[in-house]
Amino acid sequence: MAAGKTDSKKAALDVLVAGAGYVGLSAAVAIKQARPSLGVAMVDAAPPGVWQKDGRASAIAAAARRMLERLDAWEEIEPKAQAITEMIITDSRTSDPVRPVLLTFDGEVAPGEPFAHMVANHDLNGALRRRAGELGIDIIEGVGVSAFDVTGGGVTVHLADGATVAARLLVAADGVKSKLRDMAGIKTVTWEYGQSGIVCTVGHERPHHGRAEEHFLPAGPFATLPLAPDEHGRNRSSIVWVERTADADRLVAGDELVFETELEQRFSLKLGEIRVETKPRAWPLGLTLARAFVAPRIALAGDAAHGIHPIAGQGLNLGLKDVAALAEVVVEADRLGQDIGALDVLERYQQWRRFDTVQMGVTTDVLNRLFSNDVGPLRAVRDLGLGLVQRMPSLKDFFIRQASGLSRGTPRLLKGEPI
Template sequence: MSAATGVERPRIVIAGGGLAGLSLALALKTALGGGLDVTMCDPALKRDPHGDKRSYAIAAAARRMLTALSIWDQVAERAQPILDMVITDSRLQDPVRPTFLTFAGEVDGNEPFAHMVTAGDLTAVLLEACRAADVDLRPEGVKGFAVQGSRTDVTLTGGEVLPAALLVAADGGRSRLREQAGIGWISWPYKQSGIVATIAHERDHEGRAVEHFLPSGPFAILPLKPEAQADGSLKHRSSIVWTERAENVPALLESHPEDLLVELERRFGLQLGKLAFETKPQAFPLSFGVARSFVAERLALLGDAAHVIHPIAGQGLNLGLHDAAALAEIITDAMRLGLDPGAADVLDGYERARRTDITAMGVVTDGLNRLFSNDVLPVRLVRDLGLGLVDRMPGLKRFFIREAAGLTRQEAPRLLRGEVL
């Protein structure tokens, strides 16, 4: 019996089987092994993970974390490095899109600042590693919880009650567990939706990412790893994140496929040849949201349950992985000192570790979206002048690319520096 937690062996329950939750589970079991039980609960664990065709940018710091967890080699087989990036700013009807800013894709040596990988591929690798690490994977949800002194009793949807030292709510932006804990949520809508899809194209993207700033919002083209075909040829693919005014989205998605393809071509351009939708476009409303606290009694929020930001900088998943790295380190260090991993002072350390970073990223993405998602001429002139100046300042460009890679934080968790816990 542990005096710290009141249970025979400490257990941490993670509600939500997304990428941040899986990364946390793997990090904890890798560091603590049999000294800690980790149970993950999510009905989605029943599904084939490869069905999720969404794509994410894995920044260099997150890649170092996956390396420290000994799974990057498996992920790398399915990942496409971003070798350079081009930023343009124009109106949709402009005949020419001038390039205002370019970035080389390397941050240190030959290390790309980011890789693109599909959610399904990354989830599959994480699930396999979690099973091998003896994470208890339960394909059911968490119905609720009740704190009982030195433990919290977690009730699953099937009725089973699991005593735990800590419950981690990784159940998304509309977290029911966050609401049950009475944690407030500060949010506002952007009146925009993000249309995502995988696009097949004739020519090789050569690892280039493109961000077109348009009045309705940014249009991002993100390179994916080519797929080998039966005849030995390669299918060239990219992921798009098409930000559009919310009122325009229903008509776009309900239009004839050929008409939608015409609208895509107006934004994508024809530099990669003939285009085709490989996956059906899906739209997601965009908003900003942040929890008033990331912790409550024997509860910690993780990923979208703690924060939701605009996808303009492609940092949403990386913030969730940063959460996982920070929480895993704090719990591991506490347990090695014989402390209760769900105690208030331990969780306060997680709050302090993440609040500043998340607030700063929220402010930056909100400001960038407001700056670039408009067609006010004086604002366009000033921002284009600013982009042009940055393009002529190698030191500043290097800082921005390292910031996007997640490598500028001096007190980053050890996993994000590539160090094992």
């Protein structure tokens, strides 16, 4: 791995991935592992080591876990991961003394296979970086892309330190505010929700037994997600707490006692005394959908292609679906002797992923608008709907399989199969 200034000119590559988060890393690893003959490298504008300071955790669906296992990364992650054994959903006001459970999901898609695990982001990133190193993938850190030029047979990428890199395909995995997407002239559909997601880790006295909970409150959902015990064996959960942006900013910037009091009111004391273990941070929430996922010699993946509301916890898993589909398209095209960066090849990836992504974006948008309010008639309708789902095992099984990422048209890696 490399960091800092690059050589003034590098040898031509087959694939250059911009962005070394979990999407970029898994894309590079998936392509290189399946097709070792391809030259794959990465650049990342973030300073070296910044990923190690990411205190957030993410839900890894069963299909994504199968993919990480296939990429030889899950064995390192699994001892630090927490299986979600049960999911419960409530719909109430913050002041309500009782929160009746309207919907419950058992946590398995198959005997012994949980539908999701909670994984610390730095553990996920670290395992994928280790795998990239084993495959000989260079990661140039602290250097972003300043421009790129598309020619008939490739793309010349200009880096911020003055170096240039030639490749056949450029993968943009540089986040929801993707600069590469803008450079490619790809427009987006974007709107803000006026909400922010507060994220922190909370310690508590009693064990959670792998139960995840999502409470739909008038300002937005409040989710408690089980984490593995820390190195001292203490019980922990991850909090994703959606509030109106002004309230969220006030809470994270204000007095710690006020924050803990508001948190306790939502978390309750069912797991005993709680303590905030990481500094709370807030991220503005919105919907961003790229109008195209590809352009000549460039493919968008992850948040660069779509940013959705966290109400369904599917952001990371959508990104890994992109990776699995893109890697399969690229590898199969190379095996057939086709140009992996040609637009007709990349169109296969776009056709595979675009409808599913738009569908998920619309679904999360509708769910957020339906549940993030205190309108009486809407409360009655949504509670009736949750109650009906609770009474229909086949429908619950369908939702579990959708949440696990094991729906129809799933790429091979997400089934745990090699490309």
